[in-house]
Amino acid sequence: MRISQLFYQTLKEVPREAQIPSHQLMFRAGMIQQLASGIYNYLPLAYKSIRKLETIIREELEKKGCQEVLLPYVQPSELWEESGRWGYYGPELLRFKDRKGGDFCLGPTHEEVITDMVRKNLKSYRQLPWNIFQIQTKFRDEVRPRFGLMRGREFIMKDGYSFDVDEEASKVTYQKMYDAYTAIFSRCGLTFRAVDAATGNIGGDMSHEFQVLAQSGEDLILSCDTCSYAANVEKAVTKRSEGTRDSSLFEEPEEVHTPGCKTIEEISDFLKMDASRFIKSIVYIIDEEPVLILIRGDLDINESKVQTIMGANSVELADDATVLEITGAGTGFAGPVGLKKKVKILADFSVTSGENFVSGANKDDYHLKNVNYGKDYTPDMLGDITFAAAGESCPHCDGKLEEHRGIEVGQVFYLGTKYSKTMNCSYLDKDGKDQLAVMGCYGIGVGRTVAAAIEQNHDDDGIIWPAALAPFEAVVLPLQMNKEEVVQAGDTIYEELKAQGVDTALDDREERAGFKFKDADLIGYPLQIVVGARSLENGEVEVKIRKTGEKMNLSLDKVASFVKEYIDGEKAIS
RNA sequence: CGGGAUAUAGCCUAGUGGCUAAGGCGCCUGCUUUGGGAGCAGGAAAUCGCAGGUUCGAGUCCUGCUAUCCCGACCA
Numbered sequence: 001m002r003i004s005q006l007f008y009q010t011l012k013e014v015p016r017e018a019q020i021p022s023h024q025l026m027f028r029a030g031m032i033q034q035l036a037s038g039i040y041n042y043l044p045l046a047y048k049s050i051r052k053l054e055t056i057i058r059e060e061l062e063k064k065g066c067q068e069v070l071l072p073y074v075q076p077s078e079l080w081e082e083s084g085r086w087g088y089y090g091p092e093l094l095r096f097k098d099r100k101g102g103d104f105c106l107g108p109t110h111e112e113v114i115t116d117m118v119r120k121n122l123k124s125y126r127q128l129p130w131n132i133f134q135i136q137t138k139f140r141d142e143v144r145p146r147f148g149l150m151r152g153r154e155f156i157m158k159d160g161y162s163f164d165v166d167e168e169a170s171k172v173t174y175q176k177m178y179d180a181y182t183a184i185f186s187r188c189g190l191t192f193r194a195v196d197a198a199t200g201n202i203g204g205d206m207s208h209e210f211q212v213l214a215q216s217g218e219d220l221i222l223s224c225d226t227c228s229y230a231a232n233v234e235k236a237v238t239k240r241s242e243g244t245r246d247s248s249l250f251e252e253p254e255e256v257h258t259p260g261c262k263t264i265e266e267i268s269d270f271l272k273m274d275a276s277r278f279i280k281s282i283v284y285i286i287d288e289e290p291v292l293i294l295i296r297g298d299l300d301i302n303e304s305k306v307q308t309i310m311g312a313n314s315v316e317l318a319d320d321a322t323v324l325e326i327t328g329a330g331t332g333f334a335g336p337v338g339l340k341k342k343v344k345i346l347a348d349f350s351v352t353s354g355e356n357f358v359s360g361a362n363k364d365d366y367h368l369k370n371v372n373y374g375k376d377y378t379p380d381m382l383g384d385i386t387f388a389a390a391g392e393s394c395p396h397c398d399g400k401l402e403e404h405r406g407i408e409v410g411q412v413f414y415l416g417t418k419y420s421k422t423m424n425c426s427y428l429d430k431d432g433k434d435q436l437a438v439m440g441c442y443g444i445g446v447g448r449t450v451a452a453a454i455e456q457n458h459d460d461d462g463i464i465w466p467a468a469l470a471p472f473e474a475v476v477l478p479l480q481m482n483k484e485e486v487v488q489a490g491d492t493i494y495e496e497l498k499a500q501g502v503d504t505a506l507d508d509r510e511e512r513a514g515f516k517f518k519d520a521d522l523i524g525y526p527l528q529i530v531v532g533a534r535s536l537e538n539g540e541v542e543v544k545i546r547k548t549g550e551k552m553n554l555s556l557d558k559v560a561s562f563v564k565e566y567i568d569g570e571k572a573i574s
Numbered sequence: 575c576g577g578g579a580u581a582u583a584g585c586c587u588a589g590u591g592g593c594u595a596a597g598g599c600g601c602c603u604g605c606u607u608u609g610g611g612a613g614c615a616g617g618a619a620a621u622c623g624c625a626g627g628u629u630c631g632a633g634u635c636c637u638g639c640u641a642u643c644c645c646g647a648c649c650a
Contacts, residue, residue, distance in 0.1 A: 012599060012611070013586045017643055027585095037642065085650095092649070109650050143575075143648050151649085159650095218649095317647095411650080443650075480608055514610035521610090532609055542609090 001472065003507045007044050010519050020216045022454035023148030025463050029523045031471075038145025038153030042447075045523065048471035049450045050156060054135050056187050056468065057158050057444060060180045066131040066160060071113045073137060077103035079112035083422050088314055094141045106139035111419050111441060114161045119425035122437060125165050128427065129173055133160030135446065149447040150407065150455075151218070156446040163437040165429070167416070170438040174206070174414050177442045181210050181410050184444070189466025189570070190453060193404070195221050196231035197411060198304040206414035210444075211406030212452040221406045222388055226399025234304035236388035237395045243353025251356055251370040253337065259365045262332025264297040267367060271358065274298070279351050279359040279371060281334040283318040283326055283343070286310050290318055290326055292343045294336055294359075294379065296350035299386045306346065309383045327362040335359030335368055336377035347379035348386055407452040408445070415439040457547075463524030464547050467570035472505040474527040474563050475520050479513040483533050489556065490531045493541065496560040497529075502567055521546065526570060527563055 008030030017034070018024040026032045031046035042050060058068065077095070080086035086093075086103075094106045107113065114132060122128075138157045145153050162177070164170035178194065185192045190212050197209035209232055211221050223230035231237070261267040268275045278297030283290055284306070291310070295301050307315045320331050326343050327334040336345055336359060351357065352373050361368040371377070390403035417436040420426065429435045450469060457464040467473055474497060478490030490506060497504040505525065507516050513532070520528045530542040540553045543562065554562055 009584085009600075010611090011585060015585065015643095016580080019644080034642090089650090090648085111650080140649080144644095144646095146643085413650080441650080477609095482608075512608055512610090512612065514608090514612080516611090517609080518611045530609075534609070 001505045003475075003505055004509045006505070010522055018148065020147050020150065020455065021458050022150065022216075022451040025454055025458055025522070025524075026148060026451065029463060032148065038142060038151070040149065040152060040154075040447075045471040046450070049453075049465075049469050050446055052469055052471075053188065053446055053449055054158070057135065057184055057446075060184045060187070061131075061133055061160065064131065064176045064180045065129075066133050066180075069117075069132055069134050070136060071107070071110050071117070071134055073107045073139070075105055075107050075110075075113055077105065079116055079423075080105065083112050083115075083419060085112070092140050092142065094139055107136075108138055108140040109441075109443075110134070110159055111161065111415075111439075112423070115419045115423045115425050115439070118161075118163055118437070119420075119423060122163070122425060122427045125427050125429050125435070128437070129162060129164045129169060131160065131162040131173060131177075133158060133442070147216070147218075147451075149451040150216075152447065155448065158444040158446055160442040162440040162442070163420075163425070164440075165427070165435070165438070167438055170414060170416075170440055171206075174412060174440050177412050177440065178208060181412060181442070181444070185210055185212070185409065185449075187571070188449065188453060188468050189457075190409075190449075191456060192409070193221065193223060193230045193406065195223070195406070196229075196235045198232060198234040198308065208412050209406075209408050210410035210412075211404075212409050212449070212456055213404050214407050214452060214455040215405055216455050217405035217407040219406045219408050221404050222390065222401040223404060224394035224397065224399040225402050227394060227397040229394050229396045229399075231388075233387055234302060236401065237384060238388040238392040238401065239395055240349050240384045242349055242382060245352065245355050245373060247355075247372075247375070249355045250372045250375055253371055253376055254369045255361055255363075255366050256358075256369050257365060258367045261365075261367070262330075267358070268297065271367075273358065277358055279335065279357045281336060281360055283323045283334060284315055285318050285322065286312045286315050288314075290322060290343050292326070292334065292336060292339060292345045293385070294345065294347040294351050295386060296348065296357075299348065299350055301348075302385055302387045305383070305385045309381065309385065310346070327360070329360065329362050329364050333360040333362060333364055333366065335362055335371065336379070337368055337371055338362060338377075340377065344381075345377070345379040346381045346383070346385070347373070349382065349384055350386060352382070407448065407455060409449040409452050410442075410444040412442045413440060415441055458524070461518075462522035465524045465526055467526045467567050470503075470524065470526050472523075472525050473503045473567045474529060475505045475507055475523075475525040476529045476531060477507045477513075477516045477520060479516070479530065479532040481508070481510050486531055486533055486536060489536055489541070493529055493531065493556070493559055497563055500560050500564045502560075502564055527566060529559060529563065 010030050011028045014024045018027050033041040135158045139154050142153050145151050162173045192212045194208045194210050197207040220233040222236040261270045264275050275298040280295050280297050282293050303315045323331045356370045358369050359371045392401050420436040425437045426434050453469050454463050476490050476494045478486045480486045494506040526546050528544040540555050544551045
């Protein structure tokens with residue numbers, strides 16, 4: 001590619017909107033343009049990187065026997081009603097009507113469509129396994145899109161779905177996909193961790209996220225400093241169980257007047273007691289049923305763990321009216337004592353250690369002192385529903401958990417029969433009996449992975465592309481465009497590199513040397529081949545390695561082979 | 575959805591009720607220059623987010639709307 005013809009423009013300044021390095025740099029390097037909140041144009045440089053990632057994805061998936069399709073991104077409501085998700089998928093699902101008044105949505109994911117497609121073709125166990133994927137634009141009307149390609153509303157995603165005869169076969173497929181993902185992100189030259197993940201409302205009961213480690217990551221992950229355990233903070237567990245109490249220390253409950261003290265902070269200040277001496281009692285609506293959740297005052301409820309423990313589809317806070325109806329008091333004065341018959345109670349292990357807690361009294365402006373687990377109340381369910389934290393023990397070994405920030409670039413789910421059941425996707429087994437297909441699903445955020453690569457690889461001057469994702473692997477920079485021999489040498493090297501199969505750009509613009517250097521650093525070509533009058537006198541050019549800043553002089557006849565070798569070496573790193 | 579902020583040329587900004595809306599980056603022309611975003615001279619480019627209002631006079635004040643960003647809640 002001759003850069004004089006490339007559709008792009010680099011900028012010295014960034015719009016105020018761009019907040020994180022990948023967004024700023026992609027903007028400055030002329031890779032993306034915003035069209036609306038969370039919706040972007042991909043310019044040639046960005047799309048080249050995206051296509052390179054897509055190629056890696058295709059190669060690795062095809063090695064595992066996956067097949068590529070392309071499904072519609074406009075989907076009829078009927079399928080979503082069948083799976084039940086039309087009802088409880090929120091406004092994130094962009095819905096609209098066609099001219100006949102029929103309900104449609106833009107696909108945020110494709111479980112429904114793929115399951116429908118497969119069930120129409122699936123007859124016999126002999127056909128399975130099937131593992132089908134697509135790379136396509138998705139739309140999710142995120143409440144708060146941000147950070148450029150990191151969290152867009154419209155984004156490119158690879159989504160794949162597997163269909164197996166039974167759980168055992170499906171778990172083999174899951175492992176294959178896990179391995180494929182590991183290979184994909186390794187080939188991209190990314191530093192990442194595969195972590196245990198929550199399954200959210202896509203359902204299923206086993207999942208890993210692939211997290212690229214980066215400061216600006218939106219996800220918090222915990223990993224063991226000793227073994228391979230790593231998990232999203234939503235899912236991370238630590239060694240926890242029911243605690244112990246000394247019942248000889250139990251005192252009788254006693255009401256205490258606490259006017260206006262609704263939050264743990266207020267009541268803790270008012271009574272001059274530490275937050276850990278309180279039981280936080282919060283009413284949730286879990287699958288339309290109220291549940292009172294208890295946790296120690298200094299801890300937070302991990303809704304994801306609640307969802308898992310309850311096997312629920314939705315977990316949300318109850319509104320004030322519901323709280324009043326159930327507890328007989330305004331929000332802020334709920335407590336477990338005396339509510340046993342009115343509402344189901346879920347307690348965290350944290351309330352089972354120690355004695356004489358303070359909780360709400362289910363009476364406006366009153367709290368109850370000396371509340372004891374097992375004596376004054378007994379929850380219906382007990383479990384670990386708090387967040388794990390750095391410094392706690394690893395659940396698998398004696399190590400300690402440490403904290404990292406991560407960007408979720410991929411996720412694999414074991415779905416079981418969640419969708420094949422509601423949508424009746426079945427086959428006949430050897431005995432002629434009807435069986436449900438067992439499914440898995442597997443996603444990669446394509447644009448996000450490219451952005452994550454930049455988050456992880458940049459400096460003050462610009463992007464430092466891993467060779468595998470670089471829009472161009474090398475750039476040739478003729479410094480004096482008015483000198484025939486420089487232009488000639490540049491052209492020759494450029495042609496040689498292309499002939500070697502190196503994806504090369506030639507900066508043939510009538511610009512000064514400094515300008516070309518700045519642009520090359522910003523765009524982040526892994527190698528810069530500097531053709532200048534000075535070194536050309538010795539029959540040499542200078543090669544700069546963007547990653548290390550290292551510069552070396554090479555004779556003209558050695559350049560192409562050096563570049564080829566270097567790039568191949570970089571791309572082989574995994 | 576709650577809280578906060580912003581909206582002036584393609585981009586970054588100045589403009590604090592009063593003359594023709596100013597500067598930098600970028601763009602075009604010419605000259606000069608050619609190893610780290612050069613210099614000089616000239617030029618094009620703005621319905622000051624939209625609508626209404628206050629005022630002799632509004633980019634500037636008020637109201638409404640829209641869009642964008644930030645924090646939080648949310649997020650297969």
